[in-house]
Amino acid sequence: MSRFRFLPAFVLSGVASAMPLAAQPRQAQPRPFPIDTASITTIHAAFKSGRLTCRALVTRYLARIDSLDRKGPAINAIVTVNPQALATAELLDATYAARGPVGPLHCIPLIVKDNFETLGLQTSGGSLALEGWKPPQDATMVRLVKDAGAIVLAKSNLAEWAFTPYETVSSILPGYTRNPYALDRVTAGSSGGTAAAVAAGFGTLGLGTDTGNSIRGPSSHQALVGIRSTMGLTSRAGVIPLNESADVAGPMARSVADAVAVFDVVAHSDPADTVTSQADNRRAARYTDALQRGALKGARIGVLRQAYERPGLDAEVTAVFERAIADLRKAGAIVLDTVRVDSLDVIQRRQQGGCNRFKADLERYLAARAPNAPIKTIDDIIRSRRFHPTVEQRLRDAATATTPPEQTPGCQSREQVRAAVRVAVTTLMDSLRLDAMIYPTWGNPPRLIGDLNTPHGDNSQLFSPTTGFPAITVPMGYTRGGVLPAGISFFGRAWSEYRLIQLVYDYEQSTKHWKKPSYRVSVGG
Numbered sequence: 001m002s003r004f005r006f007l008p009a010f011v012l013s014g015v016a017s018a019m020p021l022a023a024q025p026r027q028a029q030p031r032p033f034p035i036d037t038a039s040i041t042t043i044h045a046a047f048k049s050g051r052l053t054c055r056a057l058v059t060r061y062l063a064r065i066d067s068l069d070r071k072g073p074a075i076n077a078i079v080t081v082n083p084q085a086l087a088t089a090e091l092l093d094a095t096y097a098a099r100g101p102v103g104p105l106h107c108i109p110l111i112v113k114d115n116f117e118t119l120g121l122q123t124s125g126g127s128l129a130l131e132g133w134k135p136p137q138d139a140t141m142v143r144l145v146k147d148a149g150a151i152v153l154a155k156s157n158l159a160e161w162a163f164t165p166y167e168t169v170s171s172i173l174p175g176y177t178r179n180p181y182a183l184d185r186v187t188a189g190s191s192g193g194t195a196a197a198v199a200a201g202f203g204t205l206g207l208g209t210d211t212g213n214s215i216r217g218p219s220s221h222q223a224l225v226g227i228r229s230t231m232g233l234t235s236r237a238g239v240i241p242l243n244e245s246a247d248v249a250g251p252m253a254r255s256v257a258d259a260v261a262v263f264d265v266v267a268h269s270d271p272a273d274t275v276t277s278q279a280d281n282r283r284a285a286r287y288t289d290a291l292q293r294g295a296l297k298g299a300r301i302g303v304l305r306q307a308y309e310r311p312g313l314d315a316e317v318t319a320v321f322e323r324a325i326a327d328l329r330k331a332g333a334i335v336l337d338t339v340r341v342d343s344l345d346v347i348q349r350r351q352q353g354g355c356n357r358f359k360a361d362l363e364r365y366l367a368a369r370a371p372n373a374p375i376k377t378i379d380d381i382i383r384s385r386r387f388h389p390t391v392e393q394r395l396r397d398a399a400t401a402t403t404p405p406e407q408t409p410g411c412q413s414r415e416q417v418r419a420a421v422r423v424a425v426t427t428l429m430d431s432l433r434l435d436a437m438i439y440p441t442w443g444n445p446p447r448l449i450g451d452l453n454t455p456h457g458d459n460s461q462l463f464s465p466t467t468g469f470p471a472i473t474v475p476m477g478y479t480r481g482g483v484l485p486a487g488i489s490f491f492g493r494a495w496s497e498y499r500l501i502q503l504v505y506d507y508e509q510s511t512k513h514w515k516k517p518s519y520r521v522s523v524g525g
Helices: 009-018 040-049 054-068 085-099 140-147 192-199 216-221 256-266 315-330 344-348 358-368 378-384 389-399 409-432 463-467 497-511
Strands: 078-081 109-113 151-156 205-210 225-228 248-253 300-303 334-336 436-440 471-479 484-491
Touching (some): 040 256, 054 078, 054 085, 054 109, 054 151, 085 151, 140 151, 192 205, 192 216, 216 484, 225 256, 225 497, 315 471, 315 497, 344 409, 358 378, 358 389, 378 389, 409 463, 471 497
Parallel strands (some): 300 334
Antiparallel strands (some): 205 248, 225 248, 225 471
């Protein structure tokens, strides 16, 4: 027992000052900067205070990737690390010393899905058929974040060719990408590598793509915020396509504020992607202005049970979602318990014939990159045998398409159905004066790796991809003893991102559900 234990504080103070220098308590060392929970705001504050340099930050992230991605929990999310990351960081430090930050994302380390073209780095689409391919330019979205000061730290794994939303496995990287919250669970797909890397603290932010659910599903599975914008608000130029009628690219982050900071940078028109022609006219002046408390008070929100109530719906996810509804009401929202697009079934029955755009969209993309691209056709991929066995049938099915999608009756029918669903959704929201509709992003917890039999619970393939309207997922809690993340989606009208951001930010700040991953094996089904 210390002989000073029971002395008054003022006496202890005097004792300490009278102690010999060698006996003085050692001053506490500054705590290392917490990169696994870092945000844009905390990083920039550390730069300003002199606590941190860009080079030191990047060095620590690279060390974290080295210690956790192949070793330790072996997340298996990173395909390649940028060998120029430290050199870029040193240049940014020099610029900062001379004239301050270069932009709103100054030295923010990003994880980029490996279907975005990145200058000087391999872009594989998850396939060995594109192994080693280094495009001579950045995708538009990558260029925009770089111009804003961000560093592409690494390229992340994806479901090969972005084919599946259910798991992240490819031929470019052996093995499955693991969920940091439960190492025996899937990350969803196809942007599961980006989600796992951001959740594990390998980078501050990430870029993903979403054709059916590939930003929102992995974000839900890994307690992230994921934004799928209105079709045409962000550019896909330089992104390997899956289905250009539905492909959208966007940010994934640990907080709404960080996701929106990236979104503000990338939401612009781009001559290289004609679908974005109206983006500059329709975007908000500053999406970051939406990050204010109180937006839920008086907001009218409808529960879109049509999106998620089906056989196999998990009871724990339902319970977490019902608590989220209660939290929205507590924050002042007017929540309509059930809203329904009554004409949806009739509209969907109008679909006549199939529509497989992958061959046409990919081959047009590759032709535009000749002679740089190492392959030119789907048949080249099949003949190469350089792909994961699970995608072979998808490739063979795509290869049978012989008519351009614009001339295919099934694709023409699909566009008519999509237009009708857009009208029906807008009419419903207008009639009820709704600001947004909500549903669980997934109706079931993340599956065990390798399990394709239990219900997957994907609720996001229909409404946002079909209409082209925006949806944002944000953490709403955890299931299975507080281990497995679950997300809630806010879905809105075309070009309503600003309003959705207001709502999800207020919900996030009211509930504070995000927590660090556990890196352990899960328990239970």
